[in-house]
Amino acid sequence: MNPQRRARVMFNFKALIEKHTDELAAMLSAEHGKVIGDSKGDIQRGLEVVEFCCGIPHALKGEYTQGAGPGIDVYSMRQPIGIGAGITPFNFPAMIPLWMGAVAVAVGNAFILKPSERAPTVPHRLGELFLEAGLPAGIFQVVNGDKEMVDAILDHPAIGAVSFVGSSDIAQYVYSRGVAAGKRMQAMGGAKNHGIVMPDADLDQVVNDVCGAAFGSAGERCMALPVVVPVGHETAEKLKAKLITAIEALKVGISTDGEAHFGPVVSALHKAKVEGWIQTAIDEGSELVIDGRNLVLQGHEGGYFVGPTLLDHVTRDMTSYKEEIFGPVLQIVRAKDFEEALELPSKHQYGNGVAIFTRNGNVAREFAARVNVGMVGINVPIPVPVAYHSFGGWKRSGFGDQNQYGMEGVRFWTKTKTVTARWPDGSADAGNAFIIPTMS
Numbered sequence: 001m002n003p004q005r006r007a008r009v010m011f012n013f014k015a016l017i018e019k020h021t022d023e024l025a026a027m028l029s030a031e032h033g034k035v036i037g038d039s040k041g042d043i044q045r046g047l048e049v050v051e052f053c054c055g056i057p058h059a060l061k062g063e064y065t066q067g068a069g070p071g072i073d074v075y076s077m078r079q080p081i082g083i084g085a086g087i088t089p090f091n092f093p094a095m096i097p098l099w100m101g102a103v104a105v106a107v108g109n110a111f112i113l114k115p116s117e118r119a120p121t122v123p124h125r126l127g128e129l130f131l132e133a134g135l136p137a138g139i140f141q142v143v144n145g146d147k148e149m150v151d152a153i154l155d156h157p158a159i160g161a162v163s164f165v166g167s168s169d170i171a172q173y174v175y176s177r178g179v180a181a182g183k184r185m186q187a188m189g190g191a192k193n194h195g196i197v198m199p200d201a202d203l204d205q206v207v208n209d210v211c212g213a214a215f216g217s218a219g220e221r222c223m224a225l226p227v228v229v230p231v232g233h234e235t236a237e238k239l240k241a242k243l244i245t246a247i248e249a250l251k252v253g254i255s256t257d258g259e260a261h262f263g264p265v266v267s268a269l270h271k272a273k274v275e276g277w278i279q280t281a282i283d284e285g286s287e288l289v290i291d292g293r294n295l296v297l298q299g300h301e302g303g304y305f306v307g308p309t310l311l312d313h314v315t316r317d318m319t320s321y322k323e324e325i326f327g328p329v330l331q332i333v334r335a336k337d338f339e340e341a342l343e344l345p346s347k348h349q350y351g352n353g354v355a356i357f358t359r360n361g362n363v364a365r366e367f368a369a370r371v372n373v374g375m376v377g378i379n380v381p382i383p384v385p386v387a388y389h390s391f392g393g394w395k396r397s398g399f400g401d402q403n404q405y406g407m408e409g410v411r412f413w414t415k416t417k418t419v420t421a422r423w424p425d426g427s428a429d430a431g432n433a434f435i436i437p438t439m440s
Helices: 003-019 021-032 036-053 095-106 121-132 147-155 168-180 203-219 233-248 268-283 338-347 361-370 406-412
Strands: 064-069 072-080 083-087 110-114 140-142 161-165 184-188 194-197 227-230 287-290 309-312 329-332 353-357 375-378 414-422
Touching: 003 021, 003 036, 003 095, 003 121, 021 036, 021 121, 036 095, 083 095, 083 147, 095 110, 095 121, 095 161, 095 406, 110 147, 121 140, 147 168, 161 168, 168 184, 194 203, 194 338, 203 233, 203 329, 203 353, 227 233, 227 338, 233 287, 233 309, 233 329, 268 287, 268 309, 268 329, 338 361, 353 361, 361 375, 406 414
Parallel strands: 083 110, 083 161, 110 140, 161 184, 194 227, 194 353, 227 329, 309 329, 353 375
Antiparallel strands: 064 072, 072 414, 287 309
16 A cells, blocks of 8 residues: 555544544453543543554655766655564553554554553454554454563564563563564663652642652553652652642542542552562651552452552662652652752663753753753653654663654654666766765
């Protein structure tokens, strides 16, 4: 199919996702546990990438230089890799498969999706909607499995490129094995995103933003904000007091509870892991301000619920600070000044996202320029870029040199071919045939 016809399929696919949003959200929440509103946000952020792909003919245009040499023109074209694959996590069963699969298919590839075994239903439904949109059978395939399937994808000689999102240890493994097999790879890992709170920040807005970013989706987001860094003692004390009030008002419930701020974590094993990290933080010397462990909802006593947890006086040498908890746990790490606050995310092993809250434009500008992190929010707690930019972290948050979706995605899922063409007029100097071509 030519790019325009592929774009028409993407337009159809977009319309079908919009038509079935309620169905997809209910399906996602029932399997994952996140509240319905959050599931709709999951779908919407993926849909925005599909909207970007509706303009794929424009994104695939190459470059052309007329008269690069005597009678010589040079032009480039973007051609698909052939077969690509995506390996996606449980926490965004709609968004991340669409980030990968929509772009890969729109540029002309066949695509194999291996969703998380903990949340495979929505990815399968998306595959059905792709077929209904007019995508030829076999172009978008969904396969189930665990590590054995992942390794089969990484080792298969017909697959030319693989995109992965998951924990950093697995991301590093996937990246290394895929590169060793000669594939183009991108592997997005974990995170420990910081929110820097300057003394001039609007603390009421900060508390609202931080609570949503730290506890939304039960903290199971790689772009969650699990560390808040107040600058100065007075800022820390004021922020802490306001956080306590706000957190105590949060409601945990089942996914269909319209009043719930967030639902359960994904599994019993993950609940035990998150609660284990809370105990580790206490053992390391953190102050437990609000304890979310042992939360039980009447009528749902077997649910995997963890309440919002707040820890203060966390320090950079603590393991609970160094590692990703991936649950509804917010840690306060106090900084004495701007330089110390800047240093914390810059020197952390993860570099996915960071936010600064301030009214001072110069401070914000300097922070954005100097911080060693891939995505920066200025008074924006979850700085996930819009679909026509791209998503990608630094350090152990991202392996590979190209980001997700946007033009970075187009470049990842295509190869550039450059053509140098000459139509001789019969006056060539045969004596120069053995000299490397130059512009002299």
